[in-house]
Amino acid sequence: MSDILVTEQSKPGADGSGRPSGRLLEVEDLRVEFRTRDGVAKVINGVTYHVDAGETLAVLGESGSGKSVTAQTIMGILDTPPGFVTGGQVRFHGKDMLAMSAEERRRIRGEGIAMVFQDALSALNPVFTVGFQIAEQFRVRRGLSRADAKKRAIEMLDQVKIPNAKGRFSNYPHQFSGGMRQRAMIAMSLALDPEVLIADEPTTALDVTVQAQIMDLLAEMQRERQMGLILITHDLGVVADVADRIAVMYAGRIVEEANVYDLYAKPAHPYTIGLIDSIPRMDEKGQQLRTIKGLPPNLMNIPPGCPFNPRCPMAQPVCREKVPPLLQVGVSRASACHFAEELVNRD
């Protein structure tokens, strides 16, 4: 894949339909702000990424970097107020979803784009059985009869490898273990056979042993169905095995995007370098853990220039003056650092 990572923003067509790029789902120059009593927080400041059929994009970032808000904007479940989209496009099959009617957007949810949430216990409705919540989609969206919908729901539970699917159909969410609950959540999101699946920190709430199983399940489902998968996580370790490409977010921007191999081998942004360095390593036992100093910026008052400059060990005067755009460096990768070329070309 030769990715044309957006550099100088090519403005989409004024009719809102965008360029016919053939991409499955693309987010372009998305901007979202939260208007609160204490001020306006610029949560997303021009995010651009895309995902194609059969590919997995990992979106990596600390909490507050805007990765989940981007996903919520794509799904149309952003809490408004306080969240407001102030610019950009979200195109599905080339059509801008932000310009669609509420009804058009609703039809895409579930069938076109579906979502797996972080905490299945709160994301599933506590007073309905898991089976009801899956079957409901077949009944409402596909018009199936109660009995047929139940049959299909049990099939779905079976597919995500929930033992005794038939018996589990009539259990409530609180009667499931954490891992099983997340499987049920995945079954629910896959029920209408979506083209794109967004998984928002799908393993964060789980035990470490269960995390790997859920990641494997997601990867398997993605392969079988040739879906586009957007995997949102703050855990660099989780993504290595499953992701094709990684987009690193910081302060509401993509700071680096590359395929997995390139990103690990030669990160092209100081923030990514910091992230990779802060993974504890077996061969450095006994040494102090490395961390990135400081805190993410206050989104109500993002520092001028590169938002990472106060924490950046490489910061130069230019970093405090000019916002580095996300520019292509080398083949099929991009970085938003003034010194990206130097980082890539170092040995």
Next chain:
Amino acid sequence: MSDPSSASIVTTPPSTMPTEAGSGAPVDAGLPENARREKPRGLLGDAWRDLRRKPLFWISAAFILVFVVMAAFPWLFTGGDAVNGSLSNSQVKPSGDAWFGYDVQGRDVYARVIYGARASILVALVSTIGTLLIGGTIGMIAGYRGGWVDALLSRFADIFFGLPFVLGAIVILTTFNGADSNNNEWQIMGLVVMSLVVLSWPVVMRLMRSSVLATKEADYIVAARALGAGTGRIILKHLLPNCLAPLLVYGTILVGSFIGAEATLSFLGIGLKSPVVSWGIMISEAQNYIRISPFLLFFPAAFLVTAVLSFVMLGEAVREALDPKLR
């Protein structure tokens, strides 16, 4: 907000060695403002900041102040006589002379309404304090001791909880304050207070008990106990301050409901009695003349409703300010 030029002075000198990311100088321009932003204000500080912006809070507080002054110094508001009247003025309609008119016995309704505040508010305040003290203490003991003490006290509270309020008050008051009893006005007031307290303490007890139960197992209490703090100290220093807020909110609302309850009992003819002046008595006396002189009902009812509403609104405003979920 932080000034970028001062930030640049303290920022680490640029380094091209990315491996040093973690070991550089720990100065961070973003830190001071983050630190300021997250400085804990505390629940009460937050609540007070929230309250100050609410017009409802100020309005109800102002009304309460007026009523309290009215109860303490009624002569500041009127020079009229609340107890004696002349029958020649019977049921004279409101006019410039007597703003609220005269009642059946020719007494000045305005003076009576002003003087009526005293009995109504006194009964409500004393009953509230009694209810909070008794209910709070028993609830604290039940919640803190747990076990059979809790079971016993909870069942005991259930006994009083099972009595419908008006019915219970009627039984108590007719027993001790029947038509043939000759209690003086202070004794009657005491009986009304007692019946209100006896029938209301279980609610406060349950409130206190559940908030003690919720706080008792909090880490800082367990820690205090592990450090050897005595029971008295734990209750006074740690439990009470944390359980007091919901109690005080309920207490404020309770003052309002007790003003209404006192009026209801007087209205039924089993509470305070003439010559004591209270809004409930006035309404009770007015009910037979409702067709001819509705103003006799209107003025005491308006004062009663305003007073009740002020206390309920104040409690409501404080509750909303204290409840972070509602922000």
Next chain:
Amino acid sequence: MGRYLLRRLLQLVPVFIGTTFLIYWLVWSVPGDPFAGKCGDRRCPDAYINFMTEKYQLDESIWVQYATYMKNLFQGDFGSTWNNREVADIIATAYPNTLKLALVALLIEAVIGLSAGVLTGLRRGGFLDNLVLVSTLFLIALPVFVVGFVLQWLLGVKWGIINPTVSNEMRLSELIVPGFVLGSASMAYVARVARTSIAENRRADYVRTAIAKGLPMRRVVGVHLLRNSLIPVVTLLGTDLGALMGGAIVTEGIFSINGIGRAVLRAIVTKESATVVSIVVVLVLVYLLMNLVVDLLYAALDPRIRYE
């Protein structure tokens, strides 16, 4: 569930005994001479005194009296008034009227309170929301007798829309205003609880999930949001029915409804101790059982609650 039910029933026993004993003691024992003023202005007839003393064992201790009374009660003997009217008859005549009034009140508060609460919960901060907030505060703050009087005077006397008092036939149309008066405060509570509950749940993760599933908005709200938000409202309504069935002394008094509240008030005023105690015992029993029903209802509505 069965064991829970049994345990709760056993817990009710001491509460029932305690409450009824309290009432018995207050009515029979505290005033001293149990017959003072009990037969109107005259002294009670000797035959009656002898009969009652024997029947209620008034020469025995209060404990024996109470035990005897309870034994009779559970054999279906509710006692009789001094002029030989069966208390059971009084209850049987008055209770259906109270029940009718209570159900009308419950219906009114459920319909009006719920609609107001749901509408404002979904759309907070608007004109309607503020209107409902202020008017519910008023309804909560106003003592029932003030609401009753004002409505009776306005609708009945001044405008003549309704009959100021309810006739013995207890027609449904006559009960609407008394029902509204009786349920007014609870209606306000229902509206507020529903509003808070809806507003809290509206931002819940599972509502978000339901939207993300592509369900139509009316299903998200009508099925997912409502089903969760109604749990506290339904239990509130249940508790309230228990309280309403305890009789509405004030409302029944204002509108001259021959219900249990008025019957007990009349009995208290005329010092009919046997009647007072028997009615209160029945009311307490109803109230306690209703609370038990509410507990079970809660369990039925929220699958997360497990009783063992």
